[in-house]
Amino acid sequence: MASWKILFHVDKMYSAHVYLRLKKGETIDDISEGVVEDCAAGKPNSIQGKKVNSIDVVYTPLSNLKKTPSMDVGQVGFHNSKMVRTVREEKRIHEIVNRLNKTKVERKPDLKAKKEAVYAAEKTQRKQQLKEKKRREEMQRLEKEREAEIRSYDNLMVPEKMTSNKQIAATNKSFQEVEEDFM
Incomplete structure (x- = not known):
């Protein structure tokens, strides 16, 4: 896939999830502190999160989530714990939550069309790379x-x-002259 998706959720509590889509080539380590803070700020709004003073919000790439049949609904594990990051929210930061609520925009994008466009762009790029590789091989x-x-x-x-x-x-050269010309 062209971009990574990062999942944010409150550790050891039920809550809504926040998904962050990174740009192509970005990794979890490229997320700025401000974006992490914004994504984690809304998590105390969860039912259980409102009742506690501090919570841990964990975030990891979506591909790192591990779900087995024996897990409860909403419970997830991780394939690689080194890819899991944690941020502590000591208390609800109302300014961030209010700013996010004021700037919130709900869109209903055509995800299928976006996905097809991304795949088409990737296919075109692969074709171009293959064409370039063939040209280099021919050269x-x-x-x-x-x-x-x-x-x-x-x-x-x-x-x-x-x-x-x-x-x-016929050139009337001596044997020595011919040898010198040869050498």
Whole structure:
């Protein structure tokens, strides 16, 4: 997939989840502290989160979530615990929650069309890379052929470049002069 999705949720409590979609090439380590704070700020709004003073909000790539049939509804595990990050929310920060509520925009995007557009762009990029690879391979093949031709003795033993003893005798050069020309 073109981008990573990060899941934020309150650790060891039921709550709504926050999903953050990263840009292509970004990782969980590239998320700014402010974005993490904003994503975690809404978590104390959960039913259980309102009753406690401090909570831990964990976040991890969606692909790191592990769900087995024996787990309760809403419970998840992780494939790799090194990919799980935790941020502590000591208390509800009303300014952040109010700002987020004021700027909240609910959209109903055509996810299928977006997904198809991303796949089409990736397919075009792969085709371009393949075309470039084939072009480089063809250039390398031609270069090898040219080098092989240069190293080949085939061009040395052609009648136009050969000289017979009669031709040498006709030049009226001595044997030593002919040898010096040869060397």
